[in-house]
Amino acid sequence: MNHLDLKLLSEREKIELDIISTLVSYHNSFSVVADKLDKYLFSKYEFVVLFEIIQDLFQRSVRIDLINISTELRKRKLLGAVDEVFLINVTNYSTTTANLERNVFLLVELATKDQCVKGFNELANLANDDSTDVFELRDRGFKFFEKILIDQFTSKFSNRKTFKDLINIVKTKAISIKDNPMQGVYSSLSVIQKAIGGWQKTDLSIVAARPGMGKTAFMIQCIIDALKAGMSVGVFSLEMSSEQLTTRISTNITKIPNYSFIRLGFTPGEEKVFNQHQNHLENLKIEMDDTASLSITDLRIRAKTMKIQKNIDILFVDYLQLISGEKGNKGNREQEISAISRGLKAIAKELDIPVIALSQLSRSVESRGGSKRPLLSDLRESGAIEQDADEVLFLYRPEYYKIDTWLEDYNNEKATNQAEIIIAKNRHGGLLADRCMVDLPTSRFYDIPNESVSITANPDEAF
Ligand SMILES: Nc1ncnc2c1ncn2[C@@H]1O[C@H](COP(=O)(O)OP(=O)(O)OP(=O)(O)O)[C@@H](O)[C@H]1O
Numbered sequence: 001m002n003h004l005d006l007k008l009l010s011e012r013e014k015i016e017l018d019i020i021s022t023l024v025s026y027h028n029s030f031s032v033v034a035d036k037l038d039k040y041l042f043s044k045y046e047f048v049v050l051f052e053i054i055q056d057l058f059q060r061s062v063r064i065d066l067i068n069i070s071t072e073l074r075k076r077k078l079l080g081a082v083d084e085v086f087l088i089n090v091t092n093y094s095t096t097t098a099n100l101e102r103n104v105f106l107l108v109e110l111a112t113k114d115q116c117v118k119g120f121n122e123l124a125n126l127a128n129d130d131s132t133d134v135f136e137l138r139d140r141g142f143k144f145f146e147k148i149l150i151d152q153f154t155s156k157f158s159n160r161k162t163f164k165d166l167i168n169i170v171k172t173k174a175i176s177i178k179d180n181p182m183q184g185v186y187s188s189l190s191v192i193q194k195a196i197g198g199w200q201k202t203d204l205s206i207v208a209a210r211p212g213m214g215k216t217a218f219m220i221q222c223i224i225d226a227l228k229a230g231m232s233v234g235v236f237s238l239e240m241s242s243e244q245l246t247t248r249i250s251t252n253i254t255k256i257p258n259y260s261f262i263r264l265g266f267t268p269g270e271e272k273v274f275n276q277h278q279n280h281l282e283n284l285k286i287e288m289d290d291t292a293s294l295s296i297t298d299l300r301i302r303a304k305t306m307k308i309q310k311n312i313d314i315l316f317v318d319y320l321q322l323i324s325g326e327k328g329n330k331g332n333r334e335q336e337i338s339a340i341s342r343g344l345k346a347i348a349k350e351l352d353i354p355v356i357a358l359s360q361l362s363r364s365v366e367s368r369g370g371s372k373r374p375l376l377s378d379l380r381e382s383g384a385i386e387q388d389a390d391e392v393l394f395l396y397r398p399e400y401y402k403i404d405t406w407l408e409d410y411n412n413e414k415a416t417n418q419a420e421i422i423i424a425k426n427r428h429g430g431l432l433a434d435r436c437m438v439d440l441p442t443s444r445f446y447d448i449p450n451e452s453v454s455i456t457a458n459p460d461e462a463f
Contacts, residue, residue, distance in 0.1 A: 009044075012107070012111070016042050016043065016047045016107060020051065021090050021093035022097055032097075034058060037055075050087075056072070115148050116148060126140065184197050184203075185226050188221070189225075189447060191433075195426055197428070199222070204388060205356045205389065206379075208360070208374060208392065214419060215319070219316050221444055224253065232285040233314055234287045234310065238293070238323065239318055241290050242288040242290040245288055252444050253280070257442055285310075295323065295324045296325060303351060314355075320359045323343075334382075338385075338388075340383075341357075345390075374424075389425060390427040398418075419435065419437075419445065421436060
């Protein structure tokens with residue numbers, strides 16, 4: 001092709017031309033849009049060729065100009081595809097860099113629409129084919145949706161940061177921590193605030209305990225704390241129905257015990273209290289999914305949808321062992337659990353939110369003598385949970401074992417309505433263990449007034 005006939009170009013090709021022309025004519029302009037452009041955005045072959053050369057010159061820190069581009073075309077034997085007359089015509093087209101970013105955005109929009117038409121047609125053809133497996137169709141659909149409609153807008157346009165930017169972000173964060181030490185999602189339990197500064201974005205926190213120890217109650221308390229801090233909360237409750245979860249949230253906020261909700265009914269006084277809280281309860285920013293059997297892929301898809309539709313700031317999962325792994329791992333439970341914990345960590349990173357997952361502990365805890373406090377080694381049989389988690393928290397209540405004092409710990413004080421939160425792994429700092437009060441009928445966990453906390457070195461040695 002020797003010349004550029006504008007009349008023959010589509011609207012999209014004209015935008016592509018404007019972008020390439022600006023990149024060739026203004027040698028510094030590529031850096032402004034380097035992280036937003038991709039060769040797949042260009043539909044016209046000549047522009048794809050030029051874009052690849054421009055990108056390559058940029059990566060090698062070679063000046064992007066007419067001479068260096070024609071040298072590259074010659075070296076790559078591509079002058080048949082893009083000759084020098086074409087290149088000069090391209091260069092003469094743009095007279096300003098002012099429209100570059102807007103044009104890139106328009107191009108992404110147009111390319112996305114074109115890709116949608118192509119992708120949806122392919123999906124429709126697959127759906128119309130009787131031999132197509134519906135799960136494969138769903139996976140293909142999700143991958144397409146993710147690539148075109150999520151990644152294109154969230155990753156490429158999320159302003160990928162330079163290292164210089166990152167250094168400044170790290171510094172600004174450190175300075176602001178001094179003024180406001182609570183950077184993560186707030187927890188009313190001082191042991192959580194002290195050890196990890198609240199629930200941190202991209203972290204996977206595992207809360208493990210024996211059944212009936214109060215994990216769900218602990219989760220309810222964390223949900224309420226996050227809601228009170230103005231966060232939008234997502235919950236996957238594989239064990240309990242949304243209605244049961246709502247009951248427990250209501251017990252925490254109204255302080256009306258669970259048996260009034262489930263067995264006895266409200267007293268006139270309790271009904272009045274509930275009415276006083278009803279408006280507040282109805283407006284809580286919480287999104288629940290109580291599907292009983294979810295694979296880790298399903299959970300990931302649904303969590304992403306929650307993020308897009310409700311912009312959740314934190315995600316809770318009750319509980320990890322009820323999630324199923326992928327087809328290939330069936331039969332090997334340890335590998336399945338590893339895939340699940342890895343998947344949960346990936347969700348935390350991908351959605352840039354804290355993920356708190358409850359986890360059951362096996363009976364091995366009970367076969368030990370002494371206080372029967374859980375140890376990190378109790379998780380070692382559970383795939384890679386310990387490795388994938390940024391924090392591991394254990395819940396321990398002596399009352400559960402009909403032990404009514406803290407024995408040799410905490411001066412042998414009464415353990416009635418008390419639990420210990422043991423931070424046995426902490427990617428961000430020291431290990432910590434402290435008691436708190438528990439009120440199981442209202443799913444509340446709260447600090448003991450004037451409690452002190454002790455930092456320990458190694459959780460397996462410490463208890
Ligand atoms: N009204 C109540 N009075 C006293 N204890 C209660 C009351 N309601 C619930 N509990 C206790 O709370 C515990 C259950 O709490 P929770 O559901 O939070 O625990 P969990 O660790 O999530 O349990 P699981 O793993 O079995 O679901 C049980 O030990 C139960 O006996």
